[in-house]
Amino acid sequence: xxxxxxxxxxxxxxxxxxxxxxxxxxxxxxxxxxxxxxxxxxxxxxxxxxxxxxxxxxxxxxxxxxxxxxxxxxxxxxxxxxxxxxxxxxxxxxxxxxxxxxxxxxxxxxxxxxxxxxxxxxxxxxxxxxxxxxxxxxxxxxxxxxxxxxxxxxxxxxxxxxxxxxxxxxxxxxxxxxxxxxxxxxxxxxxxxxxxxxxxxxxxxxxxxxxxxxxxxxxxxxxxxxxxxxxxxxxxxxxxxxxxxxxxxxxxxxxxxxxxxxxxxxxxxxxxxxxxxxxxxxxxxx
Amino acid sequence: xxxxxxxxxxxxxxxxxxxxxxxxxxxxxxxxxxxxxxxxxxxxxxxxxxxxxxxxxxxxxxxxxxxxxxxxxxxxxxxxxxxxxxxxxxxxxxxxxxxxxxxxxxxxxxxxxx
Numbered sequence: 001x002x003x004x005x006x007x008x009x010x011x012x013x014x015x016x017x018x019x020x021x022x023x024x025x026x027x028x029x030x031x032x033x034x035x036x037x038x039x040x041x042x043x044x045x046x047x048x049x050x051x052x053x054x055x056x057x058x059x060x061x062x063x064x065x066x067x068x069x070x071x072x073x074x075x076x077x078x079x080x081x082x083x084x085x086x087x088x089x090x091x092x093x094x095x096x097x098x099x100x101x102x103x104x105x106x107x108x109x110x111x112x113x114x115x116x117x118x119x120x121x122x123x124x125x126x127x128x129x130x131x132x133x134x135x136x137x138x139x140x141x142x143x144x145x146x147x148x149x150x151x152x153x154x155x156x157x158x159x160x161x162x163x164x165x166x167x168x169x170x171x172x173x174x175x176x177x178x179x180x181x182x183x184x185x186x187x188x189x190x191x192x193x194x195x196x197x198x199x200x201x202x203x204x205x206x207x208x209x210x211x212x213x214x215x216x217x218x219x220x221x222x223x224x225x226x227x228x229x230x231x232x233x234x235x236x237x238x239x240x241x242x243x244x245x246x247x248x249x250x251x252x253x254x255x256x257x258x259x260x261x262x263x264x265x266x267x268x269x270x271x272x273x274x275x276x277x278x279x280x281x282x283x284x285x286x
Numbered sequence: 287x288x289x290x291x292x293x294x295x296x297x298x299x300x301x302x303x304x305x306x307x308x309x310x311x312x313x314x315x316x317x318x319x320x321x322x323x324x325x326x327x328x329x330x331x332x333x334x335x336x337x338x339x340x341x342x343x344x345x346x347x348x349x350x351x352x353x354x355x356x357x358x359x360x361x362x363x364x365x366x367x368x369x370x371x372x373x374x375x376x377x378x379x380x381x382x383x384x385x386x387x388x389x390x391x392x393x394x395x396x397x398x399x400x
Binding site for chain 2: 234235236238240241242244245246247248249250253257262263265268273285
């Protein structure tokens with residue numbers, strides 16, 4: 001046994017024993033980082049030599065079950081559930097979609113890779129989403145437009161009530177104010193209510209109502225779009241296939257007939273489907 | 287010169303895609319036509335979340351322009367005739383059997399009005 005090996009075994013006996021036989025630490029795996037330093041951030045670093053690698057927490061089985069129940073059983077709007085648990089709306093939606101698939105598989109007795117799921121969950125920090133927990137992630141982040149990162153001097157009268165909407169206009173005609181960019185703008189009114197001394201329960205109820213209304217509006221808009229698209233289509237059954245005729249307008253190709261909005265293969269313009277360095281993998285499933 | 291309504295083959299090898307075009311009869315197939323009045327994708331497709339395995343074909347067509355060109359005497363090719371007869375712009379040329387043809391024309395004509 002050489003010196004390095006001796007050192008290693010000594011390390012394994014003393015400090016390394018924490019990693020070899022980790023104490024049951026609930027939702028956190030024991031990473032090597034926690035051996036090196038006892039700080040909270042070090043506990044999420046599996047590779048002590050790679051300081052930039054921080055393990056991100058995932059939702060536990062119970063948390064996913066709780067989210068699914070709040071939406072599908074209790075019937076809360078997605079926005080309310082997102083705000084309640086501090087989980088991004090897209091993640092809430094994904095949980096519900098995946099849970100639906102899981103339930104479908106369970107019902108049809110399809111085998112599931114449970115040992116794999118268990119193994120993966122034991123290797124990453126897991127969030128249970130209990131009441132006392134910190135929010136899981138930021139839910140109302142807004143994308144920052146490049147135009148809004150400059151300094152602007154906008155002369156305006158003192159008496160004018162200069163709002164965030166005005167500020168957005170000043171940056172550019174197409175720049176939206178943050179209130180319209182955020183995913184859950186109803187939280188603004190909720191915070192205002194709280195600040196004005198409305199009872200928390202009442203403010204919460206108002207928030208849930210507003211969230212439900214906005215989601216209903218979105219659903220109505222979407223179904224109207226589907227209906228409108230369907231109205232433009234003519235379905236004709238002919239034995240083997242259904243022929244779907246979509247009504248179009250030849251004028252959509254513009255005056256010179258070369259507009260991108262026009263229907264069909266375009267004439268006299270290069271077609272880039274074989275061009276190099278252009279991603280041709282489909283980016284969505286339809 | 288005779289004006290025809292015909293298909294112009296675009297797409298790639300083994301994946302045809304057609305423009306439904308109005309063009310002079312003696313011009314090349316893929317030359318710039320008088321007008322592109324639609325497209326025809328001959329490859330049957332399935333709906334993503336439909337598990338019945340039913341196939342459909344997608345066609346885009348400016349019905350008004352098609353009617354206009356037929357009205358001024360443009361001559362459709364056989365394939366285009368078949369497509370236009372589905373939406374009730376023309377009478378079907380070939381009838382596989384009298385019974386199916388009559389039902390098809392009535393549904394197609396009824397749907398074509400709307």
